[in-house]
Amino acid sequence: MRNDNWSCTGVRPAGLIIRQKDPNNLEMPFDQLGEFITPTELFYIRSHFPTPELDPVAYRLSIGGAVGKALRLSYAEIRAMPSRTRVATLECAGNGRVFLVPPVPGAQWELGAVGNAEWTGVPLSLLLERAGLADDVCEIVLEGADRGMPKEEPKPPGPISYARSIPRARAMESDVLIAYQMNGRDLTPDHGYPLRAIVPGHYGMASVKWLTNVVATTQPFQGYWQTSDYGYWDDSAGVPVRRPLAEMKLKSQIARPRVYETLEPNRSYCIFGAAWAGDTDVTEISISDDGGASWVQGEFLDPINRHAWRRWKYDWITPTQPGRYTLLARATGADQRTQPDGHDPNFGSYVIDHPLPIEVFVAAL
Numbered sequence: 001m002r003n004d005n006w007s008c009t010g011v012r013p014a015g016l017i018i019r020q021k022d023p024n025n026l027e028m029p030f031d032q033l034g035e036f037i038t039p040t041e042l043f044y045i046r047s048h049f050p051t052p053e054l055d056p057v058a059y060r061l062s063i064g065g066a067v068g069k070a071l072r073l074s075y076a077e078i079r080a081m082p083s084r085t086r087v088a089t090l091e092c093a094g095n096g097r098v099f100l101v102p103p104v105p106g107a108q109w110e111l112g113a114v115g116n117a118e119w120t121g122v123p124l125s126l127l128l129e130r131a132g133l134a135d136d137v138c139e140i141v142l143e144g145a146d147r148g149m150p151k152e153e154p155k156p157p158g159p160i161s162y163a164r165s166i167p168r169a170r171a172m173e174s175d176v177l178i179a180y181q182m183n184g185r186d187l188t189p190d191h192g193y194p195l196r197a198i199v200p201g202h203y204g205m206a207s208v209k210w211l212t213n214v215v216a217t218t219q220p221f222q223g224y225w226q227t228s229d230y231g232y233w234d235d236s237a238g239v240p241v242r243r244p245l246a247e248m249k250l251k252s253q254i255a256r257p258r259v260y261e262t263l264e265p266n267r268s269y270c271i272f273g274a275a276w277a278g279d280t281d282v283t284e285i286s287i288s289d290d291g292g293a294s295w296v297q298g299e300f301l302d303p304i305n306r307h308a309w310r311r312w313k314y315d316w317i318t319p320t321q322p323g324r325y326t327l328l329a330r331a332t333g334a335d336q337r338t339q340p341d342g343h344d345p346n347f348g349s350y351v352i353d354h355p356l357p358i359e360v361f362v363a364a365l
């Protein structure tokens, strides 16, 4: 509980915005961004199928496929293993979709399908080492207990479970967790209780919830969520090829002010937001109040911490001239790359990583 005020008009604990009722797809009102860690009750929920109810006593995690010794572990056995805690930002690959013009199908996320939480669990590498990967294993498939019929074409022949793979080398890095806690508490049902994967730096789709099967494969996994959905068109020597989405692109978002907020002229206003990246560190943040014609530097509130976002601010003096102004934020990474000017259509309705315009009004209140 963030606030004890139960009066009718007082400030209330914040909740989420429904994008879809069943399955649960809810986003954070991003203007509620505050602390470095997103409180669990403000963390977005993105589920393709109804939340499965899993009994922690009957629950087993299977590790199989091309391994020396297949494992079946209980929840208690996993909780007794050495654990690690780390902070990681998860962003849904479709976050910001509502900003695309013309509109595209899919959940119409605004800015809130992203959050930064502290995850505790067992490194996946520990389990894979115990099972013993065959030499020719190239990918690790992570499968959840949820099942259903996808809504988007081309539809598979029947109900499928949610499953994604990650390359072997990534799976063996110690930061990939089989997590059972989020922000110091057991996972909630919507966030994957009893166990979920956390793949820091990848778009949220890689962090499979309600994890029940880990399968080592010797062929690249071609499942629905790897090809039809959560894929993009890449170029291979002039030939378009389909590849699975993986690392989050460098991105920044403005939390405050909000779209169409009215601000008083010639006043100080703290523009506030966050920036993150999947395969580099965010090192610079630029802000524009004229739709990108000119840029100034903002300041970071958080140090560099790989795969965790950095909140930033800019102490702005609002224009003296009343009117409509377009604010933009643009991050630069340690690799000297910056956010692109527009959306790349090869990513379809995903990877909305260009600076998103926040239009505000300056007027005497």
Ligand SMILES: Nc1nc2c(c(=O)[nH]1)N[C@H]1C(S)=C(S)[C@@H](COP(=O)(O)O)O[C@H]1N2
Binding pocket: 043, 044, 045, 046, 047, 048, 049, 090, 091, 092, 093, 143, 144, 145, 146, 162, 190, 191, 192, 203, 204, 205, 206, 207, 208, 209, 210, 211
């Ligand atoms: N089993 C399962 N895991 C899943 C999903 C799902 O539908 N089923 N959705 C994925 C997607 S697209 C995202 S963005 C993240 C969201 O995690 P969250 O709901 O905890 O925020 O979970 C991923 N893991």
Ligand SMILES: [Mo]
Binding pocket: 046, 091, 092, 093, 094, 204, 205
């Ligand atoms: Mo997602």
